[in-house]
Amino acid sequence: MSFLTPLFLLGFLAVGLPVLFHLIRRTTRERKTFSSLMFLLPSPPRLTQRSRIEHLLLLLLRCLAICCLAFGFARPFLKEAMAPPADSNGKRILLLVDASASMRRANLWPDALAKVDSILRKTTPGDQVALFTFDRQLNPLFGFDQWTGAPVGERAALLARKLAETSPGWGSTQLGNALIQAAEMLAEAGGKTPSQRGRVELITDLQEGSHLEQLQGYEWPKGIEVAIDVLKPRAASNASLQLVSDSDDSDTKSAATVRVRVTNTAGAKREQFKIGWARSDKSGFVGKPIEVYVPAGQSRILALPADPAESLDRILLQGDEEEFDNVIFAIPPATLRLNVIYVGADSETDPKRPLYFLKRAFQETRHQVVGVTAHHSGELLPAPEVQASSLFVLTAALSPESTGAMRDQATAGKTVLVAVSAIDMQQTLRGLLQTDNLKLDEVRPSNYAMLGDLDFRHPIFASFADPRFSDFTKIHFWKYYRLDPTALTGARVLAHFDSGDPALIEIPTGKGRILVLTSGWQPECSQLALSSKFVPMMYSILESSGVPAPLPVQYKVGDVVPLAAFAKSEQLAMTMQFPDGSQCPLGRDETNFTRTDIPGIYALSTPSRQFVVNLDPSESRTAPLPVDELERLGVPVLQKPTDAPLQDAERKRRFQNVELENRQKLWRWFIAGTLVVLLFETWLAGRTARRALEPVSMSAG
């Protein structure tokens, strides 16, 4: 039995009053007349010394009346009769725990575990709970089916154990994605009735770097609410490092440096940091670190000189409060060395000849070095050089042997660019293209010729497809050689002159191809070499000739690394070495490497290549994001102030008690019982008093 107003039970103490009154000597009935009371003072009433209680039944009745009255006022009700009809079906709760890198901060993960525990304690046997963690993607740990399949008493423990076995990773916080997936999961599992869909309990640090952009435009399913438990970090300030990539035209002559951006969070108390190269054994800085002052909320970029003699691969930041993002990994990108073989009859120092311009078109950058090797048309090309080259440029007629060798290279998969600059190249073209119908006619337009019709879908011109760059009319051609492309099998005209004659023809040859430019780029033939289109066009030709593009070596945690960029599929099986030293063989059919779960240096064997995986810079933006941001994006956030759940629960329980008591109204019975007892007591007291008075009246008479 419970009581709505249990304080009234203190009325039981009043039971002592009848006992006290019984023990006080009753003398009022005995009267004595006296001559004068002028010498007398009233005596105070005092307890009788008799320990025996007279009229025990009367005393018990009075005590019983007081007890009944106290019971009635305490408003009793029977709790076992209460049945919670609303909660009988239970709720579906999807626990969504942030396991991103920012949760590695000092107290956040234990706090998250405690939050989950507190939520689990509040669940009823009818509830269904599932546990998911998320960083870049949603990871199911304990599904609804596992919950329902487990014994009732062990569900919470199993779920908590699952969560205790995991720990925050290094991934970025894709909160928007996680929320959408969780909501869809609940919406699918919950059926059509919105009220049965359930609730997402989001436990996160809700940092600024949480990616919410996916929520924009997403229509949140009805009936699913999100209760957010925002975890508060002990330290609010954090500084982070981020690699800043070099531009391709960086000066190769200057000392090698690595540029890093140091960002300090707004409101940070510390603003002085040390940055320098560090060893992998965490023994501190190598050499003297750079001291940098970064005010709160700002960032600085500084260049760290890289010493090629030292094999340093990580940069350390010291001086902030959070350690999880204080190391970034950096390795110098591998320089791609390419070779182009030029076969002509000119000198590279002659500014009127094509080689002069070709040499200057391919500039050396930090990522790519293109070497142009010039050979005379009568020279025999060295085999290793031919093997290493993927582009051959012809500007002069070749001997029939050399022509055959050149065609073999094209057939083997390489690209041969023939710039027709003289009529005597007709024989060479016939040999290369293995056709006898080819005929060159020199055309000298009265004024000049222009490129009129270009195929921008072709990789060579694709980079010019933008209307800003697609104007080739400023390039004037003084002379070109007309040939009939229909005589060439599979030939594709990539560019026409305004006269309709082909300017650039691609003829597939075996695995490779032959490109025929019907004019030269030297000033004698055209303005092509002097135009801004020449260099990109030559690079496009080089890249489209099968040259591997410069490999990116910087990835973020969770990025997909395309293996095709490292090796051809037909090569031998590769092995990936992880930053922690473990190795994993990669299958031949694997085209992408996805297990970039931890930051560090990944090494790929055969071919021996390295790339680094760093923390997503957005994870370092640890300033708290207001919950309103989620509401603005349409997420129905259930506000959970610190004490509100307890107060709500208490209010609800009180309300239920009031309802129950109103239904039962047991107090009426107690009040009725009190009246009955009092009536009986009155009768009994009257009877006792009459009996007591009888001898008195007799004596008086």
Added chain:
Amino acid sequence: MNIRNLELRARVVVEGFWNGIHRSPYHGFSAEFTEYRQYTPDDDPRYLDWKVFARSDRFFVKKFEDETNLRCYLLSDHSRSMDYGSLGYTKAAYASTLAATLAYFLYLQGDAIGLLTFDEQIREYLPARHRTGHLRHLMLALEKPAAGQATDVGAPLKRIVEIVRKRGLIVLISDFLAPLDRLEQNLSALAACGHEVLVVQVLDPAELSFDFKDAAMFQDVESGRVLFIDPRSARREYLRKLEEHREGLRATCQKLGISWQGLATNRPLELALFDFLRERMQQRSKSQRFARPRHMTGKATA
């Protein structure tokens, strides 16, 4: 006190008293010669002693005792406080018997007896006389029950001072259970008039000892006020206050040269009468002012 008739009761007491002292009151007469005085003009010529004139040829006036031997006023308290008694009779009955006894005793001597009963005011007043039937009237007045709500001794005393011009004997019988604020003033006025005053305080033995056992609601018979009294705790204080009250009364009387006699109702009336006479004798010996009842003392002691 078992004799219901007050007159008979008084007669029994007085006759027993006389028997005890072996003297008969049935002798003599109080109209006796006291002195000769030379005649002065305006003297009543009836009182000239012609025999002396005949012998000495001088006029002498013959002075006699007053016509009446004694004028005695009995002042009896008839308030309700006198209606209390723990011995089967009340203080009022005892006081009435005492007054009747004195009246009868004096009547037998031929003295004039007057009566004044009072409570908070004067109830009955009989002037002092000595005639046939007067005693009976007096007995009837004494037999009236006590009905007063309070005791005011001052009022009858004041009234006596006004009424009684001639000196006489004033016997004041009361329990004096009232404040004594103005008692001294009234008694002193009475004494100043030359009256011989005798104060008799009548109290019940229960009042004197307060030996009740159980606590009870005690009701004041005069005012009806009810108090819860536990005698065991209240006795000491009661006795102290009562003694203070009596002492105050006695001191007042002593101060004014008035006889005070305290009587408990369990004391036999004969002894009370004896005490009365003894007190009077002592009083007479102390003060020569009151030499008048010569006949009484002379006969009583004779």
